[in-house]
């Protein structure tokens with residue numbers, strides 16, 4: 001909980017790994033940190049109310065120093081609870097805090113937060129203002145290009161203007177609208193069409209705002225191209241499905257030296273973290289389950305995945321499973 005100066009991570013938002021429930025937990029983030037030294041990593045959404053009532057905040061908030069730069073994502077609609085969450089995030093050492101105004105799930109809607117709040121820009125602005133006043137952390141907002149019939153360019157501009165005036169430092173925009181009735185969250189990530197031009201147009205109309213585009217970016221090159229028109233590229237599913245694909249972002253997006261990674265090098269990088277996790281009573285599988293996608297599209301990949309699953313899921317699995325996996329991969333030149 002030592003807290004780094006967020007200023008030292010200027011422009012890290014150029015490429016980020018999106019918040020994804022059940023995916024971007026601290027273990028996956030440590031894996032992604034092997035792949036990119038520079039990317040901004042988002043946590044899964046944490047609900048402000050749950051944080052308020054939790055008697056195990058460490059479990060919800062702890063992360064490893066190696067994860068910096070890291071943004072915590074919070075869901076909620078109560079300025080007081082959001083301010084409290086922001087103070088906690090600052091104490092815990094996060095670099096930024098992000099408010100979720102993009103999630104369309106019925107559970108989230110019944111709590112009156114997530115995407116449905118796009119219909120209430122004044123409340124979002126109040127929430128952001130309370131968060132801004134609660135700490136020195138940059139406050140950012142993740143949202144859609146619209147919801148239901150509130151999907152015009154004018155609506156999007158008005159929403160963003162309102163929230164920017166309240167002090168939001170950056171906007172991560174999923175370039176599809178959300179349909180709040182009739183589609184489940186998965187459908188809402190696939191069915192409404194991606195309309196990049198709406199985000200690009202917003203950036204043109206509001207050049208001083210920092211705008212990240214999210215949705216359907218599948219390769220580092222997709223990100224490089226979109227960065228010619230907006231300030232940040234945020235990637236979700238494609239990062240989880242194929243972490244190694246993103247090893248070129250440090251070079252092509254941040255101008256850093258290439259790392260030339262492969263699966264065994266990434267796993268080797270995870271050894272100290274895995275040791276630490278196991279020594280605190282954590283399970284090997286917590287980490288190993290995220291590693292399955294490191295090996296794909298090569299002969300024997302399926303067998304390797306089966307093996308690490310069978311071995312790694314056992315409660316007594318320990319570091320030797322990881323070491324054996326690395327050895328096998330090295331023998332195969334992977």
Ligand SMILES: Cc1cc2nc3c(=O)[nH]c(=O)nc-3n(C[C@H](O)[C@H](O)[C@H](O)COP(=O)(O)O)c2cc1C
Nearest residue numbers: 018019020021044045100174215216217235236237
């Ligand atoms: C499994 C899963 C969980 C997600 N959880 C969150 C979340 O907690 N908060 C959030 O703002 N978005 C969440 N999303 C949405 C992503 O952040 C992202 O906006 C969406 O997947 C579109 O980007 P992509 O096409 O690059 O995947 C989730 C997406 C997936 C696939």
